[in-house]
Amino acid sequence: MxxxxxxxxxxxxxxxxxxxxxxxxxxxxxxxxxxxxxxxxxxxxxxxxxxxxxxxxxxxxxxxxxxxxxxxxxxxxxAPDGQLYPREPKKRALVDRCLNIDMGLGPQIGELMRAKTFAGVDPPQDMVTNLKNNLKVLDVIIGANHYVTGDELTIADLSLLATGTYMDWLEVDVSEFANYKRWYTTVHKELPYFHQINTFSQEEREAMVAKGRAYALKK
Ligand SMILES: N[C@@H](CCC(=O)N[C@@H](CS)C(=O)NCC(=O)O)C(=O)O
Incomplete structure (x- = not known):
């Protein structure tokens, strides 16, 4: 089913x-x-x-x-034996750590989105600094790895890639995080389903923002 x-x-x-x-x-x-x-x-x-x-x-x-x-x-x-969520405890722990870091990014992105996209105001500097502090940690974790936790794609990559799509949308400058930037640029291109799921036209974005503003005003 x-x-x-x-x-x-x-x-x-x-x-x-x-x-x-x-x-x-x-x-x-x-x-x-x-x-x-x-x-x-x-x-x-x-x-x-x-x-x-x-x-x-x-x-x-x-x-x-x-x-x-x-x-x-x-x-x-x-897929209990698959590589996307490895069974081996240490490998799995590294995936879980990145998922937890990613979970911390969610509310930070949400705040930025509410300020920049829906309210149309410049976000307070500390909002951006908090987000960048987490990106800095990720940058160190990724290091020279191809994928976030090593040589294999895991759900940590998928979760962080989906979060990463907001960086462009919110114009967060990630150029100082060279490993993070390289990882995002390389890995998203390897996934045949990435664009269909994660890419929006300018029109779709504008429609989503307009509806989001109208819904926020109504509440
Ligand atoms: N930590 C949750 C966050 C989910 C979340 O906040 N989703 C937003 C959309 S991105 C939502 O449903 N917002 C509506 C609401 O919170 O009422 C997860 O990863 O599933």
Whole structure:
């Protein structure tokens, strides 16, 4: 039976899960959630996910939200011996560490997006500095690795790549993080599904921003 994925096309965490699904060739029913129209606040959605976030999956009677937990579950359930979420404890710990760092980036990106994109104001400098402090740590972790944690692609790459797409959108200058920049530039090109999932036309971006502003004003 296919996995139901409730997602928003613009949401980084949703895109990270979708990349995992595509990478593992898991049959999926895509269920689009329009955040700017309040789909996620409807009682039936909140019943499934009281945190009212995307992504959420429903797999054969089992509901789960939090993108990184979903990615870990999908690997455990559908590709337990695969390299995307290695079984070996130390390798897995390095993946988990990067997923946790990525989780810390989420709210920082969210704040920047609310200021820059939706409110149209310059974000306070400390917002940018906090984000850059995390990018600096990632830059050191990546070092000379090809992928974030070593020689193999893992869900840490997929999660961080989805987050990385916001850097361009929010005009965060990553040039001082040479390893991070090299990793992002090289690895996203290797994934055949990356562009279809993560690229938006200027028109799509503008429509999303306009709807986001209107929804924020209505609330
Ligand atoms: N840590 C969560 C974050 C999910 C999240 O905040 N998603 C946003 C879209 S990117 C959302 O659903 N916002 C609606 C809301 O919080 O009500 C995850 O990784 O799944």
């Amino acid at each position: 296919p996995v139901d994925l409730y997602y928003s096309r613009y949401s980084g965490p949703s895109r990270a899960v979708l990349m995992t699904i595509r990478h593992l060739n898991i049959p999926v029913n895509l269920k689009r959630v329009h955040l700017n129209e309040g789909d996620h606040m409807k009682p039936e959605y909140i019943k499934m996910n009281p945190a009212h976030t995307v992504p959420t999956i429903h797999d054969n009677g089992f509901s789960l939200w939090e993108s990184r937990a979903i990615m870990q579950y999908l690997c455990n359930q559908y």
